Amino acid sequence: MLKVENLKKSFFTEEIETIALNGVSFEVKEGEFVAIMGPSGCGKSTLLNILGLLDNPTGGSYRLLDKEVGNLKEKERTQFRKGNLGFAFQSFNLIDEMTVFENVELPLVYMGIKASERKKRVEEILDRMNISHRAGHFPQQLSGGQQQRVAIARAVVSNPKLVLADEPTGNLDSKNGQEVMSLLQELNREGTTIIMVTHSQHDAQFASRTICLFDGQIVTDVANKL
């Protein structure tokens, strides 16, 4: 599915260079559920942004779906993301002015899928996430757990090959957190590859493998007992 080798990412502010990732190498196979852990500032989100083609590395190689994508231009990254990648964020990032249905429909709109097909797929995924009764509501009218379920529905509605989740339970209580993690696990069992950044040891246990980062480097990469 994806392979990174000696991945580096530095940020430059005035005369100071901050190294966020320093020679990270690993591989994720199709169908895996990988958790990335580590303390704040260790480079987890930076790594996830690069894996999600939201950002480019400053060095190293990143192959995704048998293609070198580490040096793509923004336009090419945008094109590559469509249909291949899904995202779920800690703060959900739902669009306040859009209904649940419209939020979930968004990736399909940008993929150029016909309205009738979009409707069918959105209804299916909302059904599956148990939030079809909230399709006409706005995000502010939903609970945190419901909002994250909508965010996950949006992440997977286009049947992406890889779903990237950044602290998906970070803003949720334990009950809703548990529900979201079960959902992700279920999606993984159905074949979706998932990479999740988390602080929570509990959430990491839902993954088949955990990579620990420290100061921009991988310190451990172990398979979990499920």
Place this chain on the structure above:
Amino acid sequence: MKIAFKNFITTLKRYKAASLLNLFGLAMAFVAFYIIMVQVYSAMTFNRSIKDSEQVYFVTPYHETLGGWSSSIPNPISYETAEELPIVEGIASMCSYINEGVVWFKPDGGNYEKRYANVVRCNSPLLDVFSFEIVAGNADDFKQMDAAVVSESIAKAAGITVGSVINLEEGELKPGSKLTVVAIYKDFADNTILHDRHIFHNDNREYGMDNSNWNYSVFVKLREGSDPADYVTLWQKKFFEFNEQRYAQYVAATGKTLTEKEKSRLFNMPLKLVPLDDMYFGGYEDYPSASHGTITTMFAIVLIIVIVAFINFINFFMALVPVRMRSVNICKVFGADGKMLRWNFVFEAMGLVVIALAMALCIVTALDGGFINEYITAPLAVSKNLKTVGIVLAVALVMAVMAAVYPAFYITHFNASLAVRKGFSQSKAGRMLRYGLVAMQFFVSIVLMILALVFSAQYSYMVRYNIGIERENLLEISSFELNSKSELFIEALERNPHIAAATAVNNSLFGHTHSEQVRMIEGKQVEMNLWFVRYNAPELLGIDIIAGEGFTKDKPGFIITDYTAQATGLGIGDKWDNIEIVGIIPHINFKGANSPKINTMLRYFGSDAFAQTYYVRLNRNVDIESVCKDIKRIAREIEPEADEPYIQLAYDSIAEVYGETKKQTVIIAMFALIAVVISLMGVFGIVLFETQHRRSEIAVRKVYGATSYSVVEMFNRRYMKIVIACFIIATPIAYLTATYWLQQFVNRIELSAWFFVAVFAATTAIVVTIVTLRSYKAATENPADVVKSI
């Protein structure tokens, strides 16, 4: 108050762009509002500073030749009427026109000094009827023939005192033209009919005591509570009797009679007494005037501008709601009550308005004395318009409070628990309100832009309109002081290698001054408009002679237009005032495109005549600037004491005929521009907020495949929908208004679809540019930077 002030300063610093846009928009609106209010206030209080103005009436008959109410009236009938009516407290006359030009003052014991002043002939009761305030000398001395009273400002400027001597001739002191200053009066206010009249000359109506003389305006002062209709009835009766007598003499002399219908038309003259307070809106020739319509339109437009600016004001406030919601609710959590928070917002609004007013004051001060004074008759200085300043301040502060109250209540009515939530989205109704307000701004801007374009096209059409002369390479020279040497001047001009020919006329062909005569021809009253010209004028002006021989150098004669020949039955060989008609020319219309066809005649005296204006036909491709220098040099050589002549292209002189249309065009274009700029500032500000507020949305869209182009397009699409909707509503309204306005012109343009297409294209281009510029930055931001910062 201290907290409110602190919050206000913090808000200014924090939302710099919004505050600046708001301030500029408001300041521009206040400038426009002040300028127009000065004009409106001046118009509404015109003549009211004259003591007992409500008792003084301007006597005006309906003049058929003018097609309107006349500024002048026969004196004897008016005075006889006044003598018989006890309701008349006083009656006075003054020449309706002003003698403008060079006046020679002779201060006590000194030599004559040359000055410019406006002199008016009048009779002595004028001082009582208009309650002149004498500051030096004795008003009773004005009863002497050829006495003069002078305004204080002119007296000061020229060093005139009581006893000074004035001579109205151009340097040559002829007997009988000397005036002795007997009193100095306090200047009348700017907005009175007497303001631009500086010297009043008692000619004891010597020139005006004849019922066929139509050079004097008459003013009557009635006793309090009197009915002006009594004066009108008696005057009309006396006019009828006078005409009956005249008719009897005409019948006895010619043996011809008139039909009853013609008699009725000639003997009965409509007459009205107009209170001084209402004179400004009557449009009487020779007196300052404005139409109610123009003043109302200007007031309506400026009100719209102020509303447009306050819409921005509300919109900025409302747009800030999402970003300020959190801080407001945190304040609530820590004990601030709603009342205090709302007061902060109102204080903030008032603070912005006060700063905008200060900016407006600076702009007005800078504008005073500049181009704006060409279009506004009232003085702009703040010190002269304190009442208007008060009105502007009151309106501004009331609107500030009104504009701030709704957003203040809106932002403070939410539950304080929102403070802990991360995002806040305005309700759909709130967004709709904001877009609705922006739509109103677009609507106003589109209507004003279309009107400005139509006005400008009509003005341009009128300037280019063929009035019957060849205007290319034609210069107009004005000089008051060459008339006795006009032939010498013309000969000298024609010797210049760059000048093909030169001619003279008594006054500018395109000015207001020409002669009107009424004569009876075959029992019919014929009204004629005359221009006095040199014999070669038709040829020089490119006017063809289509019948007759035209003027010859040694013989006086008339040339008439073909329209005049047809309308009056006059032809070659006929006589007018015993002088032969020697030519017929195609129709010419010196009064311009907006004048109907009128009987027109050119007169040549047969020898040198009084001339104040000269026309010069230049050879092709000459350097006009250099020729103008030559002309001035020639004038100096001929009359070294004379002032430099004023030279302009005939094209510009013709354009001046349409001064009022130009004024309207410039005013509407100026205000349209202000409205458009303020509206666009609003759009700019709203897009700025939107792009900031929707950063996360843009990032999410980009994460899911939106390109920068599609984000920019999304913003543009939203605003273009508003523009299109506004255009659809604005078009018929602009069409109807433009059609109504064009009705006043005799010759007018067709309302082409291009006016509307051009405005739509311009609006679209401006909006797309602004929205693209503002949204492009947000659209090109790396979504990774945004999603991780949320």
